[in-house]
Amino acid sequence: MLVPAVAVPFFGAVLVWAWRDRAFAHWIGVGAAALALAVVAVLPVGRGNGDWVSIGGSLSGGWWHEIEFAWAPSLYLDFSLAVDGVSWPLAILTALLGLLCCLHNALGAERRTSGALQDRLARVETGGPSLAADDASGVPGRPAATLTSLLLAVQFASTLVFFADNLILFFIAFESVLLPMWAIIRRYGDPVARRRAAAKFALFTVGGSLIMATGLFVAVADAGTADLGAIIVAGGVDPSISLLVFTLLAIGFAVKAPLWPLHSWLPDAHTAAPTVGSVLLAGVLLKLGTYGLIRVAGGIAPQGAADAAPVLAVLAALGILVAGLVCLSLPELKRLIAYSSVGHMGFVVLAFAAGTEAGVRAALFGNLAHGLITPLLFFLAGALKARTHTGLLGSLGGLRLAAPAFAGLLGFAAFASLGLPGLAGFWGEAFTVYAAAERGGAWLALAAAAAFGAFLAAAYLLRMLRRVSHGPLVPATSGIGDASTAELVVWSPLVAGTLLLGLIPGPLLDLFSEGLL
Amino acid sequence: MRVQAIDHVALLPLYLASGAAVLALFAGRFAKPCMMIELGASALAACWAAGGKDRATFAVGDWHSYVADDAAMGAAALFAGLSVLVAAVSGRQSGEYWFLLAVSAAGGITLAGARDLITLIVALETLTVPLYVLVTKPGRDGAEAGVTFLIASIASSATALMGAAFLYAAAGTVHLEGLATGLADADPALVAAGTALLLGGLAFKLAAAPLHAWAPLVLERAPLPIATYLASASKLGGAVAVVWVVYFGLAANAGASTGIVMAALSVASIVVGNLGALVQRRTVPLLAWSGIAHAGYALAPLAVVATAAGRGGTAAAASAALAYAVFFVLLEAGAFAALAAVRETGEGGSIAELSGLWRSAPLPASLFLFAVIGLAGLPPALAGTFAKVAVLEVLAPSAVWLAVIVAAGTILGLAYYLPLARTVLLGRGPATAKGRFAIALAAIGLALLAATLAPQLVLDFTAISR
Numbered sequence: 001m002l003v004p005a006v007a008v009p010f011f012g013a014v015l016v017w018a019w020r021d022r023a024f025a026h027w028i029g030v031g032a033a034a035l036a037l038a039v040v041a042v043l044p045v046g047r048g049n050g051d052w053v054s055i056g057g058s059l060s061g062g063w064w065h066e067i068e069f070a071w072a073p074s075l076y077l078d079f080s081l082a083v084d085g086v087s088w089p090l091a092i093l094t095a096l097l098g099l100l101c102c103l104h105n106a107l108g109a110e111r112r113t114s115g116a117l118q119d120r121l122a123r124v125e126t127g128g129p130s131l132a133a134d135d136a137s138g139v140p141g142r143p144a145a146t147l148t149s150l151l152l153a154v155q156f157a158s159t160l161v162f163f164a165d166n167l168i169l170f171f172i173a174f175e176s177v178l179l180p181m182w183a184i185i186r187r188y189g190d191p192v193a194r195r196r197a198a199a200k201f202a203l204f205t206v207g208g209s210l211i212m213a214t215g216l217f218v219a220v221a222d223a224g225t226a227d228l229g230a231i232i233v234a235g236g237v238d239p240s241i242s243l244l245v246f247t248l249l250a251i252g253f254a255v256k257a258p259l260w261p262l263h264s265w266l267p268d269a270h271t272a273a274p275t276v277g278s279v280l281l282a283g284v285l286l287k288l289g290t291y292g293l294i295r296v297a298g299g300i301a302p303q304g305a306a307d308a309a310p311v312l313a314v315l316a317a318l319g320i321l322v323a324g325l326v327c328l329s330l331p332e333l334k335r336l337i338a339y340s341s342v343g344h345m346g347f348v349v350l351a352f353a354a355g356t357e358a359g360v361r362a363a364l365f366g367n368l369a370h371g372l373i374t375p376l377l378f379f380l381a382g383a384l385k386a387r388t389h390t391g392l393l394g395s396l397g398g399l400r401l402a403a404p405a406f407a408g409l410l411g412f413a414a415f416a417s418l419g420l421p422g423l424a425g426f427w428g429e430a431f432t433v434y435a436a437a438e439r440g441g442a443w444l445a446l447a448a449a450a451a452f453g454a455f456l457a458a459a460y461l462l463r464m465l466r467r468v469s470h471g472p473l474v475p476a477t478s479g480i481g482d483a484s485t486a487e488l489v490v491w492s493p494l495v496a497g498t499l500l501l502g503l504i505p506g507p508l509l510d511l512f513s514e515g516l517l
Numbered sequence: 518m519r520v521q522a523i524d525h526v527a528l529l530p531l532y533l534a535s536g537a538a539v540l541a542l543f544a545g546r547f548a549k550p551c552m553m554i555e556l557g558a559s560a561l562a563a564c565w566a567a568g569g570k571d572r573a574t575f576a577v578g579d580w581h582s583y584v585a586d587d588a589a590m591g592a593a594a595l596f597a598g599l600s601v602l603v604a605a606v607s608g609r610q611s612g613e614y615w616f617l618l619a620v621s622a623a624g625g626i627t628l629a630g631a632r633d634l635i636t637l638i639v640a641l642e643t644l645t646v647p648l649y650v651l652v653t654k655p656g657r658d659g660a661e662a663g664v665t666f667l668i669a670s671i672a673s674s675a676t677a678l679m680g681a682a683f684l685y686a687a688a689g690t691v692h693l694e695g696l697a698t699g700l701a702d703a704d705p706a707l708v709a710a711g712t713a714l715l716l717g718g719l720a721f722k723l724a725a726a727p728l729h730a731w732a733p734l735v736l737e738r739a740p741l742p743i744a745t746y747l748a749s750a751s752k753l754g755g756a757v758a759v760v761w762v763v764y765f766g767l768a769a770n771a772g773a774s775t776g777i778v779m780a781a782l783s784v785a786s787i788v789v790g791n792l793g794a795l796v797q798r799r800t801v802p803l804l805a806w807s808g809i810a811h812a813g814y815a816l817a818p819l820a821v822v823a824t825a826a827g828r829g830g831t832a833a834a835a836s837a838a839l840a841y842a843v844f845f846v847l848l849e850a851g852a853f854a855a856l857a858a859v860r861e862t863g864e865g866g867s868i869a870e871l872s873g874l875w876r877s878a879p880l881p882a883s884l885f886l887f888a889v890i891g892l893a894g895l896p897p898a899l900a901g902t903f904a905k906v907a908v909l910e911v912l913a914p915s916a917v918w919l920a921v922i923v924a925a926g927t928i929l930g931l932a933y934y935l936p937l938a939r940t941v942l943l944g945r946g947p948a949t950a951k952g953r954f955a956i957a958l959a960a961i962g963l964a965l966l967a968a969t970l971a972p973q974l975v976l977d978f979t980a981i982s983r
Contacts, residue, residue, distance in 0.1 A: 071973070072973045072976060074836075074905065074973065074976045074977075074980060075903065075906050075910060075972065075976065076910070077903075077906070157896075171906070172896055172902055174898065175894075175895055176895075176896035178895060179895055179897070186939065187943065202931055202935055203928055203931055206927065206928050206931050207924070207925075207928045209929055210923075211903075211921070212926035213906070213909055213913075214909060214912075214917065214920045214921065214924060217637070217909050217913030217914065217920070218913045218914055221910070221914030222914070224646040228770075244917070248917075302657065320773060340937075351983075492617075
């Protein structure tokens with residue numbers, strides 16, 4: 001089942017692109033994404049018990065499923081995929097977000113409610129590629145099918161990253177994410193900012209992934225194999241180079257995660273990207289960084305991880321505080337959400353750096369929770385911007401009066417993001433603080449900093465709600481429609497997921513505990 | 518007197534290529550098809566020779582001057598194939614054109630098998646001399662290109678010969694295998710000087726810094742098919758020469774100086790090439806400058822022969838360098854062939870003129886895009902990614918600093934490759950270019966696709982061993 005899980009989005013992308021001029025192209029995309037979700041969803045069926053057994057000299061059984069084909073043996077490259085309790089939740093999150101984004105495009109959820117005409121004019125004036133030329137489907141208010149195709153390509157590459165059991169394949173998949181995402185930002189982004197943002201995104205990402213690749217190759221040369229599972233089970237690379245490997249890998253993943261101070265591409269990219277692009281950036285691409293940090297960097301260089309943990313933790317705590325303080329003064333909605341991601345990812349990295357069992361689980365949980373909540377926030381922000389044509393907090397207000405259901409959802413997402421108990425965001429952050437405090441000593445200060453960061457998050461999210469939802473109606477918000485059925489269809493799985501993880505976190509934590517770390 | 522036995526099977530590709538040259542000279546209006554068929558046969562013969570056991574001929578004791586092992590025959594087949602591709606995108610030309618092209622290809626095939634310094638340098642000259650004429654278009658610009666190429670080439674040949682002379686003085690032999698043992702107790706200063714001069718001179722063909730300045734000027738002013746040849750087959754010649762000399766000759770006992778020379782050439786090329794490419798507004802100079810950077814990436818693995826850790830892995834380093842060179846020349850050939858197909862005026866023009874190419878000529882545009890993305894080293898053009906992986910896998914364990922420089926160069930490369938790709942794909946220019954040479958483009962496109970899906974094809978024959 002692993003091959004179809006990866007192949008379905010790929011062929012979906014190709015098919016949508018091939019038929020991009022037809023009206024049904026979007027629905028092919030939705031179908032492919034739905035099929036991919038279904039395939040990923042059945043992966044836990046028939047899984048092993050998580051114990052490693054030695055069969056004929058090679059270890060197996062720790063993965064739920066694994067497959068392997070030789071591709072280029074002299075480069076140590078095998079097409080080998082595997083899945084376990086750590087990668088599966090992220091893969092299903094990817095598939096879910098992919099489906100929601102395709103659905104969002106197919107239903108035209110955003111543009112139907114927006115002044116599409118005004119948007120078109122802006123594009124022509126700024127000399128961007130005209131959507132009209134590409135979107136021959138004839139349905140007004142729907143983004144081009146090529147966008148859906150690119151989304152599926154990102155989904156394909158990300159799924160491949162999560163399932164890769166070969167370090168070289170991991171690197172190639174990691175690099176594959178870059179071009180489609182660059183194209184999404186560059187072509188469909190905000191006409192004013194997209195050029196700079198796309199270039200910055202591409203340069204940062206490729207820089208990070210090449211530094212990461214250097215670390216991977218050092219590890220491969222030391223271990224004599226590129227099999228991720230085998231290296232992890234063998235206890236990682238030789239202790240003498242462990243710190244070097246971990247440093248190179250951590251720099252690479254820290255760019256993607258992003259960890260302060262390597263985060264500066266993120267706010268630009270999020271602000272400039274179209275809604276679906278932001279959703280995938282927040283929900284999937286950032287996860288590649290944290291997944292890599294926890295699974296790959298922590299797995300193949302555990303000694304190095306332990307040595308570098310204080311540095312990582314201090315950077316993470318600083319990131320939490322910086323993001324909180326910056327968010328307090330940001331005037332723009334999408335940028336604010338983007339910066340809040342830096343803070344949330346700081347929690348994940350801090351939890352991982354703590355290195356205890358509780359810490360690693362908190363990191364994985366916080367990672368997943370962020371992948372549900374922040375995309376929801378981006379969907380809402382995108383819908384709001386499409387209605388009001390502005391994202392400036394200063395010119396918004398009174399949403400509660402104009403669109404009560406919409407404002408309610410925004411409030412729900414904001415509360416989830418600030419870590420209200422009972423919602424998904426709570427467990428990750430609470431256990432991060434707990435894990436850091438558990439280490440004692442100077443870690444107590446970091447725990448306190450993280451807790452203060454959570455307080456700052458509450459402050460800036462409430463400020464955002466006050467500016468957007470409350471107060472009197474302003475011209476921008478008067479007369480806008482409430483959430484449409486199409487929008488509710490797209491958003492409801494995220495809301496349900498947030499509630500589910502918040503109320504019953506146990507099953508997910510159990511999954512993590514049987515994973516290979 | 519005993520006459521030396523000559524292995525004619527090993528020499529078959531070379532006979533066929535020489536035959537192609539002769540045939541082209543006398544076949545009149547059928548020169549082009551005759552030459553293409555003969556060169557194609559030469560490529561097949563090389564593949565067939567590679568399939569059999571390794572052969573060698575022209576022996577002095579145990580040392581052979583001409584070897585037909587897998588790597589040599591693979592390179593020979595590639596030379597012949599690239600020459601056929603260039604011929605296919607050349608359009609209508611006079612008979613001498615085909616003759617000169619075939620002679621150059623024969624030089625390349627000789628070079629692939631050469632295992633002594635004299636054969637190597639003669640082969641390299643045979644590869645280069647016909648190009649003096651071919652790069653020269655009528656008119657002032659053409660003459661300037663021709664003269665620049667002539668002077669630069671002669672200067673570098675003289676440099677290489679001087680280096681070869683020093684090495685001969687040091688080791689008392691010109692056979693590469695002889696150098697491997699003969700340099701053991703030679704004067705270190707003489708060896709270092711010889712190594713630096715020889716490798717510096719050979720690197721000219723690869724357009725590696727500091728002998729790089731001819732490349733942008735000559736490539737821009739030469740006719741596009743010849744620019745294709747210069748950027749692909751001719752560069753492959755430089756890479757093969759350097760790899761042969763380093764691996765078979767110098768690595769064993771002149772490892773330290775070789776490694777330092779290689780590291781210097783490589784870093785200089787990466788820096789100069791990328792910075793030069795950043796400011797280009799015309800397509801061919803951009804590719805030429807970035808080609809200088811790629812020469813640096815290709816030479817980088819050879820630098821590890823300097824370090825103690827590297828010496829055990831000399832074969833891996835040389836294989837990586839050759840593999841990179843092969844992937845790179847395939848991608849360059851794709852980019853230039855696509856350009857030759859869409860620019861009927863025969864010159865590259867500015868990048869902006871490629872705007873909208875995607876809509877007016879999809880096949881050349883997609884080949885060009887694939888090649889450019891591959892040169893940037895990004896999936897889905899995995900041929901370029903594999904090349905990067907091969908180089909970084911050698912560099913990461915033994916010379917992390919060089920790996921970081923290669924990575925930094927690649928990041929800079931994105932800054933000019935991505936806008937180029939964007940212009941072709943999304944630009945809204947009034948491009949009216951019609952694609953020509955569809956079969957040739959499809960052939961090189963399929964070759965690139967094969968290298969992408971089954972990199973082991975390339976990696977198998979570039980895995981060189983003694």
